[in-house]
Amino acid sequence: MSELKIAFQGEYGAFSEMAARAYFGEGVDVLPCPHFMALFSAVEKGEASHGMVPIENSLMGSIHENYDNLLKYGLQIVGELKLRIVHNLIVNPGVKVEDIRHIYSQAPALAQCKDLIASLSQAQAVMAPDTAGAVKQLKASGARDAAAIASKQAAIDYELEILQAGVEDDHANFTRFLVVVPEGPEVIGATKTSIVFAMQNVPGALFKSLSVFALRDLNLLKIESRPLVGKPWEYSFYLDIEGHLGQESCRRAIDDLREIASFVRILGAYKQGDVVAGKVRPKRDNA
Amino acid sequence: MSELKIAFQGEYGAFSEMAARAYFGEGVDVLPCPHFMALFSAVEKGEASHGMVPIENSLMGSIHENYDNLLKYGLQIVGELKLRIVHNLIVNPGVKVEDIRHIYSQAPALAQCKDLIASLSQAQAVMAPDTAGAVKQLKASGARDAAAIASKQAAIDYELEILQAGVEDDHANFTRFLVVVPEGPEVIGATKTSIVFAMQNVPGALFKSLSVFALRDLNLLKIESRPLVGKPWEYSFYLDIEGHLGQESCRRAIDDLREIASFVRILGAYKQGDVVAGKVRPKRDNA
Numbered sequence: 001m002s003e004l005k006i007a008f009q010g011e012y013g014a015f016s017e018m019a020a021r022a023y024f025g026e027g028v029d030v031l032p033c034p035h036f037m038a039l040f041s042a043v044e045k046g047e048a049s050h051g052m053v054p055i056e057n058s059l060m061g062s063i064h065e066n067y068d069n070l071l072k073y074g075l076q077i078v079g080e081l082k083l084r085i086v087h088n089l090i091v092n093p094g095v096k097v098e099d100i101r102h103i104y105s106q107a108p109a110l111a112q113c114k115d116l117i118a119s120l121s122q123a124q125a126v127m128a129p130d131t132a133g134a135v136k137q138l139k140a141s142g143a144r145d146a147a148a149i150a151s152k153q154a155a156i157d158y159e160l161e162i163l164q165a166g167v168e169d170d171h172a173n174f175t176r177f178l179v180v181v182p183e184g185p186e187v188i189g190a191t192k193t194s195i196v197f198a199m200q201n202v203p204g205a206l207f208k209s210l211s212v213f214a215l216r217d218l219n220l221l222k223i224e225s226r227p228l229v230g231k232p233w234e235y236s237f238y239l240d241i242e243g244h245l246g247q248e249s250c251r252r253a254i255d256d257l258r259e260i261a262s263f264v265r266i267l268g269a270y271k272q273g274d275v276v277a278g279k280v281r282p283k284r285d286n287a
Numbered sequence: 288m289s290e291l292k293i294a295f296q297g298e299y300g301a302f303s304e305m306a307a308r309a310y311f312g313e314g315v316d317v318l319p320c321p322h323f324m325a326l327f328s329a330v331e332k333g334e335a336s337h338g339m340v341p342i343e344n345s346l347m348g349s350i351h352e353n354y355d356n357l358l359k360y361g362l363q364i365v366g367e368l369k370l371r372i373v374h375n376l377i378v379n380p381g382v383k384v385e386d387i388r389h390i391y392s393q394a395p396a397l398a399q400c401k402d403l404i405a406s407l408s409q410a411q412a413v414m415a416p417d418t419a420g421a422v423k424q425l426k427a428s429g430a431r432d433a434a435a436i437a438s439k440q441a442a443i444d445y446e447l448e449i450l451q452a453g454v455e456d457d458h459a460n461f462t463r464f465l466v467v468v469p470e471g472p473e474v475i476g477a478t479k480t481s482i483v484f485a486m487q488n489v490p491g492a493l494f495k496s497l498s499v500f501a502l503r504d505l506n507l508l509k510i511e512s513r514p515l516v517g518k519p520w521e522y523s524f525y526l527d528i529e530g531h532l533g534q535e536s537c538r539r540a541i542d543d544l545r546e547i548a549s550f551v552r553i554l555g556a557y558k559q560g561d562v563v564a565g566k567v568r569p570k571r572d573n574a
Contacts, residue, residue, distance in 0.1 A: 056514075057514075058514055058519035058520065059514065059516055060351075060514070061351050061512075061513055061514045064347075064348050107394070107414075127394075127414050127416075129414075170516060170517060172516075172517055172518075172519055174519050176520075203501075203504055203505070203506040203507075204500075204501045204504070204506075206497060206507060206510060207494070207497040207498065207500070207501040207507075208501075210493060210494040210497065211494065213491075213494070214490075214491045214494040214495075217490055217491070218490070219490040219491075220490075220493060220494075221520070222512075222520075222522075223493060223510075223512060224512065225348075225509075225510055225511065225512075226348055227343075227344075227345055227346065227347070227348045229346055229457060229459075230457060230459055231459075232345035232459055232461050233345065233463075233508070233509075235509075242490075
């Protein structure tokens with residue numbers, strides 16, 4: 001596939017779509033996917049050229065399902081982006097704050113707006129599968145007693161009203177996205193390498209595995225553990241290393257790790273991502 | 288408070304209630320709480336003597352919200368239990384498998400029963416705030432086109448029918464629970480200590496922090512990282528150490544950690560928990 005088409009999870013107007021446009025440019029073609037497995041599968045099958053995968057939020061922590069998907073699907077990480085997340089309280093036109101009895105959004109978005117939800121004491125927070133999807137539902141139902149929490153883009157796409165902007169509790173709210181492909185050439189200018197590995201369950205195993213990096217003054221940017229299915233209370237570890245495989249120190253550290261680990265896989269090497277503010281595009285014609 | 292009253296999250300019949308009865312005995316008094324913060328708050332205020340807190344599932348991984356709650360509320364861990372989780376497909380009496388269009392449960396329970404959900408191709412999975420609550424709802428609605436996934440106890444309490452038992456994808460499905468109190472005497476016979484700490488963000492910081500344990504051959508049972516709110520891409524680390532503060536090696540290791548960490552807190556020392564199968568009790572009178 002020579003043309004760009006970026007798979008993302010959610011409906012049009014999702015933060016993931018904004019991340020795709022911020023990374024690849026405004027006009028890029030996108031493919032909405034109902035859930036994360038569908039996103040990974042679309043990229044694996046070549047229905048999309050790239051996937052835009054949220055992996056971590058600065059307030060909520062890692063999106064563990066996608067760590068598991070990185071291991072499950074054989075995709076390669078080739079890029080990274082950090083998107084500033086601005087939530088909005090969105091309603092059907094004319095609905096007032098005192099009319100709101102239900103607030104719909106994805107669970108992490110609701111958790112990021114606890115202060116707002118607590119202030120609307122007559123309203124109940126209700127989980128929806130995704131943020132922009134909650135806005136689509138709100139539009140379809142025409143509800144006069146409900147609101148959604150989502151991006152400005154979603155409000156534009158479904159022609160609904162923003163009652164209040166920037167409703168997240170903490171404005172230092174960023175989501176880190178990974179750009180994945182089925183297989184690709186080595187990224188030129190990579191500064192960061194992601195790997196996953198597992199160790200035998202012996203005392204000091206994790207310490208030994210980190211020593212191969214410490215020995216060479218290689219900085220670790222992130223460590224994440226996930227359970228090994230079928231082996232209760234054993235874990236795989238995901239590491240982000242400041243370095244790339246063109247560096248002898250990084251290559252040798254991973255070679256050492258292979259000596260002592262039960263498995264090691266390189267998930268990708270890529271340029272560390274910049275922080276960007278999402279930009280809105282005009283309303284989609286068929287939204 | 289001299290009497291036992293165990294706060295748990297969810298409705299009567301929740302796996303957490305089964306965990307409370309498995310740990311404290313069948314007849315123990317329990318306090319259902321709508322969400323985890325309400326549970327922690329009930330224990331903090333003395334409305335319950337203990338809290339039963341799910342912290343990790345062997346398939347899904349850590350329950351991060353409760354790692355954050357351990358740091359936020361000043362409670363002390365005094366015990367641990369691992370409960371075997373058996374899910375059931377529950378319906379109103381007489382409803383047949385081919386009638387099911389909606390399957391309600393808590394998100395992790397739905398994720399643990401993906402094979403079953405995929406096999407019911409005419410049905411949609413719908414998130415509910417808790418497993419037993421989904422059964423309560425199902426009973427209240429009398430729906431003939433819906434099912435819930437929950438414990439056998441929940442089916443008994445709401446007098447609904449189990450269409451299929453043991454519907455989890457993987458039977459090696461355990462949830463680890465922590466027993467928390469506002470403040471208590473040192474646990475006699477503790478074998479495990481939980482701490483939380485943060486390091487300056489410098490190369491090798493995590494490696495250095497683990498070295499204080501490796502130096503003394505102290506085994507680490509679990510490491511978990513959580514984002515520091517307001518400091519994007521910095522983390523606190525939760526460690527479970529095989530050892531207790533009565534051991535000089537463990538005490539000295541934590542002293543060393545205090546020297547190099549930006550903060551350290553001991554969350555509790557307790558006996559490593561056994562694996563138990565949940566037992567059902569008779570139907571509650573007021574269920």
